[in-house]
Structures are given as structure tokens and as C-alpha cells.
Amino acid sequence: MASAIDTAKADAPQRRQAPGRGWRFPGSRLGGLILALNLLSLLILLGGALTLNEWRSNLVEARLESLTSQAQLLAELLSDGGVTAGDPQPTLNPLLASEALLDVFIPQGQRARIFDGDGFQIADSYVVSSRIDGEPLPPALPADAPPPKAADGVTRSETRRAQADAELYMEVAAALEGQPQSSLRRNELGDRVVSVSIPIRHVQAVLGVLTIEAGDVDETLAAQRRALIPFALVAVAVTLLTSLLIHLFVARPILRLSSAADHVRMQRSRAISLPDLEDRKDEIGNLARSLETMTATLSDRMDAIEAFAADVSHEIKNPLTSIRSALETLDLIEDPEKKARLIAVVQADVRRLDRLITDISNASRLDAELSRDAPRPVDLSKLLGEIVTVYETTSKPGEAPVRLIDRLEPSPKGGRPRGVVVGRETPLGQVFRNLIDNARSFSPPGRPVAVILERAEGEALPIRVRVEDEGPGVPPENLETVFERFYTSRPKGTKFGGNSGLGLSITRQIVEAHDGRVIAENRTGPDGGVTGARFTVALPEPR
Structure with a gap:
């Protein structure tokens, strides 16, 4: 019998077949790459923020523990140092309390205050050490301009001082109940301070409250913000790199394919042939192979x-x-x-x-x-x-x-x-x-x-x-x-x-x-x- 001729394969052009599909991001390789790079920049920024927030929390907690230990020691010294007067119900002696604060070393940047059993301040380390509590002067105003006031007619400085006094009073009132208190609040200058209030006891009676506050919180937060800058810069760099990669691997190849299609449309060639794009294993390669075919x-x-x-x-x-x-x-x-x-x-x-x-x-x-x-x-x-x-x-x-x-x-x-x-x-x-x-x-x-x-x-x-x-x-x-x-x-x-x-x-x-x-x-x-x-x-x- 004569050999049969398979005419379906006669003169059939050999086409480049698309490569087999391995695992890929659902729907798109390039989509997965773009998403991964964008998520990377966000994760860098988020990781930096979480790291620094954790560092800030640990730093504040460590500061509170240090002030608490210092305040407890100072409160025991005041309790045993003869600052009480009166019998049979002893009370804090303002003069002796001020002298005691003068004799105790208070580190730079810290402020110690003593309140009596009714919550009134009887001693201040700034006063006994001749420290002047001040704030930066505001910009000069015209001679006939009234001072800036808040909505109720008082100055902003007076408003800040009132808010600071109210927060301090709440902390002292809670400490007078017999439990140590700690907080992160603002002082009369508007700065954040770490504050610790320890009851001063005579046997079991609470005679007053010792409050120690440290005002270096803003410097710590400023350092934290400065530490966040490298993370932000890295995130920006990754975003810029992502944009550049998208331009190089997506935008430019698509422009080349568009130019090649225009070339074919203008009858300068009969087919699109871009070997460097056809060898790619992503959607751009699939598109180039499809256009060529x-x-x-x-x-x-x-x-x-x-x-x-x-x-x-x-x-x-x-x-x-x-x-x-x-x-x-x-x-x-x-x-x-x-x-x-x-x-x-x-x-x-x-x-x-x-x-x-x-x-x-x-x-x-x-x-x-x-x-x-x-x-x-x-x-x-x-x-x-x-x-x-x-x-x-x-x-x-x-x-x-x-x-x-x-x-x-x-x-x-x-x-x-x-x-x-x-x-x-x-x-x-x-x-x-x-x-x-x-x-x-x-x-x-x-x-x-x-x-x-x-x-x-x-x-x-x-x-x-x-x-x-x-x-x-x-x-x-x-x-x-x-x-x-x-x-x-x-x-x-x-x-x-x-x-x-x-x-x-x-x-x-x-x-x-x-x-x-x-x-x-x-x-x-x-x-x-x-x-x-x-x-x-x-x-x-x-x-």
C-alpha cells in the first residue's frame, strides 16, 4: 500500500510556543512584582515606626521606673528627716520640707515638688535652688496690638498653666489616697513630662505627696523622629526603585510593542519581532509572543x-x-x-x-x-x-x-x-x-x-x-x-x-x-x- 500523506502538517509554519506556566501570583507575574515592591516599601516604613514606637514605650517605662525609685527613696528620706511637726497629728512643715529639698541633689532637667495633705504645694526644687521657670518669648507684636488670648479671653500661657495645674492636681489627689501614681502629661510650658507622685507617710498616715517630673520627653521624641527618617528615606527609595522598574520592565516594553505595531501598520515590515521581549517569562513576554504569532x-x-x-x-x-x-x-x-x-x-x-x-x-x-x-x-x-x-x-x-x-x-x-x-x-x-x-x-x-x-x-x-x-x-x-x-x-x-x-x-x-x-x-x-x-x-x- 502506498504511504499515506499527512497533509495537515504540510507547509505548516512553526510558531514559538508560550512557555509552560509555573507558580505565579494569581492573575499576573508583573502584578505580583509590583505589589511585592510596594508592600516592601510600606513594610519598611511600618517596621521602622513599630520599632521606634516600641523603643519609645520602653524608654518611657524605663524613665518612669527610674523616677519611681528616686521618688520612693526621697520620700523615705523626707519621712525620716524630721520634716513633720505637730502632735498627736503630725503634718508636713513647709520650711523643713524646703530645706530638705535644698539638701537633696535633684538632677538637671528634673523638678521635685512637695504637697501637703490637702494638696497644696509647700515646696518646689526650682524655688529652693533659685531656678527660674520660664518659656520662650513670643514674637513681638505691634504696640497697639492686644496680647493673644484664647476663646474665653485669657492668654494661651494662662490656659496652658491652668490645664497643667489641673492634670497635676488630679495626679496628686490620686496619690493622697495612698497609691503611687505615674503619668505622661504636659507642664505649664506645654512640654511633655514624665511625672511620678509618691505618698509621704508617717507610719500609716499619708502626710503629703512628693512629685518628681522629668522634662526631657520632647527631646526623646525628637530623637525618635530623627531615627525614623532613615526608614522613611529607604521607603521612598524603594518606591522610586519600584517606579523605575515599572518604567523599565512594563512601560518601555509596551512602548516598544506599540512602536513595532505602528511599524507593521505603516507597512514597513510584515511581522513584529522583538526577541528580547519574547524570551521574557511574564505577561509582557506573552504579549510579545502573541503579537509576533x-x-x-x-x-x-x-x-x-x-x-x-x-x-x-x-x-x-x-x-x-x-x-x-x-x-x-x-x-x-x-x-x-x-x-x-x-x-x-x-x-x-x-x-x-x-x-x-x-x-x-x-x-x-x-x-x-x-x-x-x-x-x-x-x-x-x-x-x-x-x-x-x-x-x-x-x-x-x-x-x-x-x-x-x-x-x-x-x-x-x-x-x-x-x-x-x-x-x-x-x-x-x-x-x-x-x-x-x-x-x-x-x-x-x-x-x-x-x-x-x-x-x-x-x-x-x-x-x-x-x-x-x-x-x-x-x-x-x-x-x-x-x-x-x-x-x-x-x-x-x-x-x-x-x-x-x-x-x-x-x-x-x-x-x-x-x-x-x-x-x-x-x-x-x-x-x-x-x-x-x-x-x-x-x-x-x-x-
């Missing part, structure tokens, strides 16, 4: 259209030349019999030309029809049965009969028929009609044409339709060229001009559009002789 396909389609136009021109010129020659000769012939034969030739060429133009029109509309018709399940058993029935009812005496042989096993009850493919019913019907018409044109009168529907288990394209005839077969060297456009080589004795040479070409185009293939081969008998031709259409199963 698309433009290459369009270029191939343009080449095919040009070749088709050239073939059409050549095929139309043959009958036109024959008609023109016959018409020029017609007036020179006197013999009625010869003139009748010449007129018959002209009529045959006209019919051939009409058939040729019809087939060319069908071939040129094929792509548009395939794109407009949405694929749907097609039962080949039913489709082939309807086609064969039409041939049986319209067959004329002497024409080759058509027989359908359905070798598919019955489908399970309620299951999908075993001969179903996903495709377009009208083009598929045209495929089988073309093959049947071709087989009938080569079959001897009265000899049947068999249409066989079967399955090839284990094959990538398991559904097979074979059209077999008992004609002279196909020359082995033409098993592939029979699918080329305008191939019309026929055996001797066959009527010339009965075919346009487009039927099998259209068949191959439709089958390949359905992800199938069509092959041609010769049938042989026991003695090795050719007994006919066989055309096999292989189609995939629905997924």
Missing part, C-alpha cells in the same frame, strides 16, 4: 491571498483564452458540424468558468464563515446519514451509489453519542460532500462509494470518517498535491473541466480549522494492485 499569521495569510490571487488569475485565463480563440475562429469556419463542435467547446468553457468562479467565491468566503459560525456539538452519525440520504434520493441511473457504514458502538443509555465532535455543522457537511463528489467522479458507473464512520481507540484523533471508491486511485507522487489549489490532474478518459481543483483544498482547510487532519491513500487488493482511493478525515473528541 498574530502578525506572522497575518503575513502568512497575506502571502496565501497573493498566491491564491495568482492561481485564480492563471486558472481564469485558461478558459477565457479558449473562449476567445474559439470566437475568433468561429467566423472562419463554414462547415456547420465543425462550427457546432466549436460552439460546444465555448459552452463547456463557459460552464467551467462559471463553476470555477463559484468555487473561488466559496473558497474566499470560507475563513469568514468559519469565524462567524460558533463551534457546537455535531453528531457525525446523524450528519452523515442525512448527507447519504440526499445522495440516495437524488442519484441518477449510472451514477455511483453512496453507502454509509457506521461502525460506532451504541452510546451508553443517557450518555453522549460516540460520534460527536465539536465543530461547525455546515462546513463539516461541505467536507464530506466534497469527498463524496470527488469519489463519485472517479468511480466506475454503478460501483458504490463507501462512507465509513469508526473510532480509533488510543489515538489523539480517534473519530475517523473514511470515504472509499473503486476508481483508478491516486498516483503515488500526487497523494499530497491533490490537496493543493487548482490541482486537476485526472486519468485518461475522464471528462476535462469537470472539476475546478478547489474541492479538496477547501476540505483540508476546513478540517485543519477543526484541529483535525485529512490524508489520502490508495486501496490495494490481495495482489498489491490499486483498487481505489481512500480519503480519511480524523477529528478530535470533545474535551
